[in-house]
Amino acid sequence: MSFYKDGIKFECKQCGNCCNISGYVFVFKEDLNRILELTDFTMNDLQTSYLSTVDGYTVFRDKGTGACIFWDEAIKGCKIYEARPxxxxxxxxxxxxxYNESKWKEGTSDCAGVGSGRLYSEEEIDELKNKM
Ligand code: SF4
Ligand code: SF4
Structure with missing residues (x-):
């Protein structure tokens, strides 16, 4: 039985913490298609200034501070929010x-949105979990 059998409350507060930690943002084909469709970036723009490769996977570059290349400090938000991966x-x-409750607590301790807002059911959570 999962620790989230009764669901988990979550609502993004747009604190930006998950955009400013070290770690890779993986970018798959459907993500690239979404960015090309919903933004003015061309594939050439992305390849020249925004994408990198790690172990054969395409990822976003970071700014050298851990912040994602698409994090905009001026607006404290994502430059491609509607098209984010x-x-x-x-x-x-x-x-x-x-994976378990301890990983959950550790991995979401800096997320301001966990514990408030809409209750996601176990089924909804499993559906989101299986998208990656
Ligand atoms: S793409 Fe946008 S939402 Fe995703 S980590 Fe980068 S700044 Fe954050
Ligand atoms: S850390 Fe949580 S609340 Fe903050 S922007 Fe990311 S998802 Fe939203």
Whole structure:
């Protein structure tokens, strides 16, 4: 039985903490297609200034501070919010964090949105978890 069988409350407070920690933002084909469709960036722009490769996977570059390349300090938000990758859309409901309660607590301790807002059911959480 999962520790979240009764669901978990979550509502993003847009604190930006998950955009400013070290770690990779993986970018898959559907993510690239979404960015190309919803923003003015071209594939050439992305390849030249925003994308990198780690172990054969495409990731966003960071700013050298741990902040994602798309984090905009001036607006304290994501420059491509509507087109952000699935990894960003599904946080904090990641398989790695939902593995057990201790991983969950450790991995979401800096997320201001956990514990308030809408109650996500176990089924909804599992659906989000399986998107990555
Ligand atoms: S793409 Fe946007 S939402 Fe995702 S980590 Fe970067 S700044 Fe944050
Ligand atoms: S850390 Fe949590 S509350 Fe803050 S921006 Fe990320 S998802 Fe939203």
């Amino acid at each position: 699935t990894q960003c859309r599904t946080f904090p409901f990641w398989k790695t964090l939902l």
